[in-house]
Amino acid sequence: MKAIVYQKYGSPEVLKLKEIEKPVPSENQVLVKVHAASLNFGNVVLLKGEPFLARFAFGLLKPKYSIPGGDIAGRIEAIGKNVKQFQVGNEVFGDLSICGWGGFAEYVAVPEEALVLKPSSISFEEAAATPMAAVTALQGIRDKGKIQPGHKVLIYGASGGVGTFAVQIAKSFGAEVTGVCSTRNVNIVKSIGADHVIDYTKEDFTLKAEHYDLILGVNGSRPLSVYKRALKPNGTFIHVGGSGSQLFQTLAFGPIISMSGTKKMSSLLQRANRKDLHDISDLLDSGKIKPIIDRRYKLSDIKEAFNYFGEGHAQGKVVITV
Structure with missing residues (x-):
């Protein structure tokens, strides 16, 4: 599969599009075919390793997580034997920042607790822009x-x-x-x-x-x-x-x-929370909130996406289509 990989902290230039092994879900994980992801301030912290205190969570001298990307939306392709809440084919979205990141890739294996069902009323891009x-x-x-x-x-x-x-x-x-x-x-x-x-x-x-x-x-x-x-x-x-x-x-x-x-x-220090994401899903489905998407970039244009996001003038969200 294709994924964005980096081995050292720095500017968007350290990000590389590479062909790597497709992950295999464990007993408690699901394999998600990623349709879209989005950029957040946390992605910039993960990329640069700044502020320095963040390195105690993300890796002191080099990145602990080689594939960045937190917010994703996609379709479940496989499930571990202990997974109870999802089935193959379910459309889902979630925040991977508490379970190893890895969203800037064609596939990601994640615990089921990181995801909720995507409302059918919104697109994958809108879902990825949300968590x-x-x-x-x-x-x-x-x-x-x-x-x-x-x-x-x-x-x-x-x-x-x-x-x-x-x-x-x-x-x-x-x-x-x-x-x-x-x-x-x-x-x-x-x-x-x-x-x-x-x-x-x-x-x-x-x-x-x-x-x-x-x-x-x-x-x-x-x-x-x-x-x-x-x-x-x-x-x-x-x-x-x-x-x-x-x-x-x-x-x-x-x-x-x-x-x-x-x-x-x-x-406020935001903490990923599945109950809160369920509440957000309800607000999306009812039409009370709607993601505002400024720009869409391909996975291969990730450097350009980070540069634009880093300017600080995005209107709403910057989305990566996978």
């Missing part, structure tokens, strides 16, 4: 943010992978949603249901009189104090992604702010 980003948004909005109907929610960085799902998930809970993005992304954020859209190149959300019950910082670089001022009493700010300085501020000062007043400031 990490949508589960991150769900865990931030529902679990950490404790969202309630009628809450006013601000999504800073509303046009990226996590942001587009966060807008739609917050709307599905009955919130009034404001999305912050650049000029080129205003129409996309409006199209996915945001009640209000702020173009940060023209307006500063902190200068508005509005205050929010929940702010999700998906791709922000503003000081923590800015978000605190924009929160209502008892409001919550959650750092999901953005500048390193913002993450440091949230980790260092968030607990102090949270203990000294009614406003809460915290960061």
Whole structure:
């Protein structure tokens, strides 16, 4: 089979398309013929080995996992004898980041717990665009943010992978949603249901009189104090992604702010979770959320895909068709 393989950390140039042995599933695994995969920030961390602390999980001196790729969608081709939840021919999708990665390949053998059935109402590409980003948004909005109907929610960085799902998930809970993005992304954020859209190149959300019950910082670089001022009493700010300085501020000062007043400031570390992925599957099937796909690349164009994703301007998700 063909797969993307790398042996050292670095730029996308270290990625090689090679012919390798097709995997054989163990007793508790299924063999998936991969139809599509997608890029996430975790893929970039895996590629570069940065920040350095990540190497304690991914390999200190060289990559522990030779085939990158977390989010996948495909069809089950074979099952181990102990597999109970799937049959050959089932269409599935899932997040492989907790079971060895390996999604940038024509086939992958994975534990059945990493997958859920793909709704028939969506394509393989749409399914592959979903797991990490949508589960991150769900865990931030529902679990950490404790969202309630009628809450006013601000999504800073509303046009990226996590942001587009966060807008739609917050709307599905009955919130009034404001999305912050650049000029080129205003129409996309409006199209996915945001009640209000702020173009940060023209307006500063902190200068508005509005205050929010929940702010999700998906791709922000503003000081923590800015978000605190924009929160209502008892409001919550959650750092999901953005500048390193913002993450440091949230980790260092968030607990102090949270203990000294009614406003809460915290960061989110997404954890792959099959129950959450089932919930996301239900939202997909009901039409309450829909993946936004910016660009599609062939497996052989993986370097170009990483370079584009690394620019940080993708509208929604970047998908690899296998």
